[in-house]
Amino acid sequence: MTDPLEETPVRIVIPLFQGFTALDAVGPYEVLSRLPDAQLRFAATETGPVRADTGVLAITADARLVDVDSCDVLVVPGGPGTRRLMHDPELTGWIRRVHESTQWTTSVCTGSLLLGGAGLLQGLEATTHWSATELLESFGARYVTERVVVQGKVVTGAGVSAGIDMALSLAELIAGEGVAKAIQLAIEYDPQPPFDCGSVAKAGPALVDLIRTVLSDTPDARADTRAGPPRRPAPRPR
Amino acid sequence: MTDPLEETPVRIVIPLFQGFTALDAVGPYEVLSRLPDAQLRFAATETGPVRADTGVLAITADARLVDVDSCDVLVVPGGPGTRRLMHDPELTGWIRRVHESTQWTTSVCTGSLLLGGAGLLQGLEATTHWSATELLESFGARYVTERVVVQGKVVTGAGVSAGIDMALSLAELIAGEGVAKAIQLAIEYDPQPPFDCGSVAKAGPALVDLIRTVLSDTPDARADTRAGPPRRPAPRPR
Numbered sequence: 288m289t290d291p292l293e294e295t296p297v298r299i300v301i302p303l304f305q306g307f308t309a310l311d312a313v314g315p316y317e318v319l320s321r322l323p324d325a326q327l328r329f330a331a332t333e334t335g336p337v338r339a340d341t342g343v344l345a346i347t348a349d350a351r352l353v354d355v356d357s358c359d360v361l362v363v364p365g366g367p368g369t370r371r372l373m374h375d376p377e378l379t380g381w382i383r384r385v386h387e388s389t390q391w392t393t394s395v396c397t398g399s400l401l402l403g404g405a406g407l408l409q410g411l412e413a414t415t416h417w418s419a420t421e422l423l424e425s426f427g428a429r430y431v432t433e434r435v436v437v438q439g440k441v442v443t444g445a446g447v448s449a450g451i452d453m454a455l456s457l458a459e460l461i462a463g464e465g466v467a468k469a470i471q472l473a474i475e476y477d478p479q480p481p482f483d484c485g486s487v488a489k490a491g492p493a494l495v496d497l498i499r500t501v502l503s504d505t506p507d508a509r510a511d512t513r514a515g516p517p518r519r520p521a522p523r524p525r
Numbered sequence: 526m527t528d529p530l531e532e533t534p535v536r537i538v539i540p541l542f543q544g545f546t547a548l549d550a551v552g553p554y555e556v557l558s559r560l561p562d563a564q565l566r567f568a569a570t571e572t573g574p575v576r577a578d579t580g581v582l583a584i585t586a587d588a589r590l591v592d593v594d595s596c597d598v599l600v601v602p603g604g605p606g607t608r609r610l611m612h613d614p615e616l617t618g619w620i621r622r623v624h625e626s627t628q629w630t631t632s633v634c635t636g637s638l639l640l641g642g643a644g645l646l647q648g649l650e651a652t653t654h655w656s657a658t659e660l661l662e663s664f665g666a667r668y669v670t671e672r673v674v675v676q677g678k679v680v681t682g683a684g685v686s687a688g689i690d691m692a693l694s695l696a697e698l699i700a701g702e703g704v705a706k707a708i709q710l711a712i713e714y715d716p717q718p719p720f721d722c723g724s725v726a727k728a729g730p731a732l733v734d735l736i737r738t739v740l741s742d743t744p745d746a747r748a749d750t751r752a753g754p755p756r757r758p759a760p761r762p763r
Contacts, residue, residue: 310555313547317685320579320582329582336574341558341565343567344551344558344567344584345574347583416713434715446713447713447714448689448712449713452716456719459719467720468720468728469732469735471719472724472728472732472733472736473684476686476716477683477687477723477724478714478723480693480709481709482706484706484710485713485714485715489715490710494710495710498711
């Protein structure tokens with residue numbers, strides 16, 4: 288007997304890997320875990336804590352990648368680890384296989400490079416962190432300066448914090464405007480950034496060049512994660 | 526010999542507890558960990574993974590609260606667990622003791638209730654998640670509908686996602702406008718919410734009442750964490 292009111296779970300999987308950027312994963316998690324009947328899991332090569340790029344945060348993976356062969360929504364976070372993993376056959380092969388089962392295959396920030404490495408962006412418009420646009424295009428995608436890009440079932444978001452916007456857009460696509468609005472109010476997402484400099488166009492060339500210089504001096508490709516300016520003493524208030 | 530160019534570390538501590546809301550903690554983490562010479566630690570009663578309110582995410586605490594007796598920046602996240610812990614002498618006593626050493630004592634969302642329970646908000650203006658304003662005022666604070674409220678060294682942020690705005694404001698106070706702007710660009714924080722409904726004023730009474738109804742039906746006080754509308758089938762696209 289099937290209960291007509293029984294809910295169909297929305298199976299969401301977020302893969303984790305060494306060197307992911309935490310907010311890339313946690314922004315969408317915080318939105319999508321509030322969907323009615325969300326079943327969200329973090330997965331990694333092995334279960335247990337997975338360290339993010341900074342080394343000071345770890346999120347627990349409760350599932351192994353090899354034990355996940357399908358899901359409804361795949362959310363691939365970015366981070367400096369993607370530079371190494373975008374050619375890793377284990378992770379990109381897993382993404383390619385799971386993608387066959389998804390309703391939505393999504394990325395945040397340089398998670399797009401993993402979708403690219405899996406061959407999923409060929410011929411599509413896509414977005415990524417502003418520092419990774421050329422790499423993105425090396426996978427046959429056409430970079431567009433949108434915050435969220437929907438191409439069929441493939442949805443890409445811009446850098447780091449854009450995962451919140453991407454996930455709210457996705458929540459609307461999955462569960463409708465009413466649910467998406469309720470989630471936005473629940474997380475009180477009425478952003479008021481202190482500066483108007485969150486994109487390359489708004490930041491202006493001087494700030495962008497400063498960060499690009501820092502990035503090019505960073506041998507371990509912490510490109511999109513530790514992009515602060517050169518070290519200087521932090522003046523203490525009070 | 527003291528090297529005049531030697532950096533002074535900025536010691537940042539984020540306490541975790543059962544039932545915290547992940548984005549409350551990870552938003553500020555993602556910003557503040559990029560400060561020059563940030564030394565950020567997650568702390569909890571015991572080291573190891575601490576489950577967030579949803580049960581499907583855990584962040585690892587690398588330090589025990591009893592081993593942390595001072596820091597420069599304290600960031601207290603919120604979550605439904607605060608309803609229970611705001612009267613817990615162990616956690617509120619720890620916050621009160623560490624507060625004596627801080628440059629900045631901050632909260633996100635209902636983390637303010639823990640500051641209140643520690644007696645730190647008496648007579649101050651403060652903010653919190655929109656669903657917890659009366660509780661906040663029960664601790665002698667005056668709720669104001671600002672996204673970020675600075676009162677001396679006590680800084681409170683509004684609900685969940687406001688932690689990003691709070692932390693960027695804090696980054697400016699700690700390290701100056703240039704550093705704060707660089708961090709904002711690094712995390713590509715150019716928010717484009719899909720709806721204009723992220724605050725009580727903007728959402729309008731119907732949406733607010735809907736969520737309040739859901740909250741009042743929720744016995745385990747998941748108030749500010751699972752505030753979606755009543756369950757309904759999630760239509761699948763495609």
